[in-house]
Amino acid sequence: MDKTYDSLSNYLVQKEKSHPPEVRCLIAIAGIPGSGKSTLSERIVSRINNLSGTKKAIVVPMDGFHYTKKKLRTFSDPDEAIFRRGAHWTFDAQGFLILVERLRAPIKNDTVIGAPSFDHGRGDPVSDDIKIIIFEGLYLHLRNPPIWSSIVSHMDELWFIQVDREIAKERIIKRHIQSHIGESREEAIFRVENNDMINADYILNNSFPPTRIVHSIEATEQEFD
Template identity: 35%
Template sequence: MHQDELTQRLAERIVHHHKKMPFHDDGSKKRQKRCLVALAGGPGSGKSTIAEAVADKVSQQHVKCQAISIEGFMKPKSALSEEQLKKRGAIDTFDGEAVVNMFRTLRARGPGHELRVPVFDEEKSDPVPEGQLIEADTEAVIFEGIYMLADREPWRRIEELVDEKWFIHVRPELCRERVTERRTSKGITKTKEEALR
């Protein structure tokens, strides 16, 4: 399936969920809940690209949608052991409880309430608390991250807090090629060989 067709279909799923959300009883024509999506896939699978493209298509259908990376929930370097620093990006170097609590808060509050969440600062290579805003008038949010659908605590609790769960399947060799390019272009590694290792 062509990516444009895929993103259109996924956008339609979000709009469909949004239309099924009940309105508040106060006559304000505001929905009681946001449509929440958990999007997972391996490194280099295209999570961010697809999430942004889908969010744009949803917003074009008059349902304000944001794409949010959970990379900001990575624990700061200062909170990691020497062993964890060597494998930074592994599941135990993320604050899974904070991710689950964010979903619970969004489920409880719904549209009309804003929420600040952490963002990852590429230059500092560390998270910035409350660095990005889920705006009050946002009606749908696509959260993307490697471990969004992990079958272990506390990550597995996300499943009951979202309306849609998507996983991107990409050939491993393509992902490896993309991550290699990313690591060399950002200066994380000096050579392609180092990045491949």
């Protein structure tokens, strides 16, 4: 898999060089739950920064735009909203679009742009923890107007991670158990089948065609999203 990481990293380094200096290169990496978006994004960014010798790239995860549990409790059906957390309607899409628009604007050296991260242990976003360029998240290729499709319109490229559905399910089951979303394997399986895979189908049925398909990393990897 190192060859794939190296190839994609070298490609982005060359692509960035062709951009005007005041324009950022924005890449949206999407995929169904358990496809390996976080792992791919982080390893590409690490390689880009090693190649350039500077912090040229950074991952901006969409997870930071989950609505907080406090916000979800204000929904008309708070129990469903909290159980379905991870569905596209449980994200602050408007807030994410605002961030993307700021990053798409010409670079100003005296401007610092902050973005939230997400604490899976606490289960809520963490404000102003990240600063710029490869976006990764479930719904970054959605064609739903007006907000999701607007997010896509600002991206230079759309990369979609292709993964075997059963491999993805097993990864998420393990992750749910590790993060105590499911206290038992049975509970984790129930959540995967009644939330994560519903989200997976929604993604597959409502996304723009990607500009690049990346095959998922090996099933032996330990960190997935």
